[in-house]
Amino acid sequence: MKNNARSPCTNAGNRHSLAADLCRLSVIRLSLHLLITTLLGLHPIQAYAEGDPALLNLSIGEVGLDRSLDNATRYGLEYRFQPMNFYQLIPTVGNVWVDNGATFTYFEMRRDFPVREHWLLTPSFGLGVFHEGRGLRLGHSTEFRSGVELSYRFPNRYRLGLAIYHLSNGGLSKENPGTESVVCSVSIPM
Template sequence: MSVPSLAARSALLSIALINAMSLSAAPADTPRLNVTFGQVGIDRHVDNPQRYGIEYRLQPFGNYRLIPSLGLVWVDSGANFLYGELKRDFPFADNVVLTPSFGVGIFQDSTEFRLGQTLEFRSGLEVAYQFTTGYRLGLALFHMSNGGLARENPGAEALVISLSLPIH
């Protein structure tokens, strides 16, 4: 499978942003589709493989407004991660949202990218600008680790750009 070039991905992101500015506003608690791309292994001596992700964020629930999400991340070296996560949005400033997260999932190693075992935990922090239409453009940093459940626990960090699309 061919991976789109950086120019092609940038063009698609630009088109989505232009489209976002012309749509009607979304309610704050609407479900979202989140698309990410960036680098994984930024803290390791690997060739910083590209990583891509797609995530479905459900509506917040309960007094703490927790947001359940399900996602899939794949790395161009062949590794992938299927996960479930809880998040919470914190409005920080005008149109800026901080979103910490914690989850667990199933990781499949590749020959270039190994994390020690199949069960992995993920924690992260996203900072995003929310447009009046409800679309968000953000930057996120994630840490993945097996939490010491296996003898090998190298962990890994990922830095990504995210585009969050409200689903009406």
């Protein structure tokens, strides 16, 4: 007995048409997205709590994990705006200073992804202005920062997090050593 059920992509026209190929690609991408979010325990529809507030983030950590630095404790202060637009991107501005005199002032975008109840995974990417300190030279004043944070969001919206960041000038100069840092943070709802 022949199955007369047709896929939505078959209705796009000839099997070899561009419209049919694009339709099949969209179905595959959607299927992969749903599979990955299900396997990771992410919730694709409810990716953030309704009305998440802006946050003031205070952090402390170590910079230069990939090298031996004296006075490498780093402190940070950043303001995370409320999530915006359909993608729930979070604009962030911040400043980091290190015991050895280095500073980094930056702007970045981040996005919260829930991994379990109260747990968030937050990738981020941004750029900023870096001023060298004793022993911490990165080759350029413009530096890119990428990172990922795992945080616990309490019912009162406070957060406690652990993050790893990489700082690099992205090849803007011949010298591009980059550096990594590990950070513990507390986020306070505003």
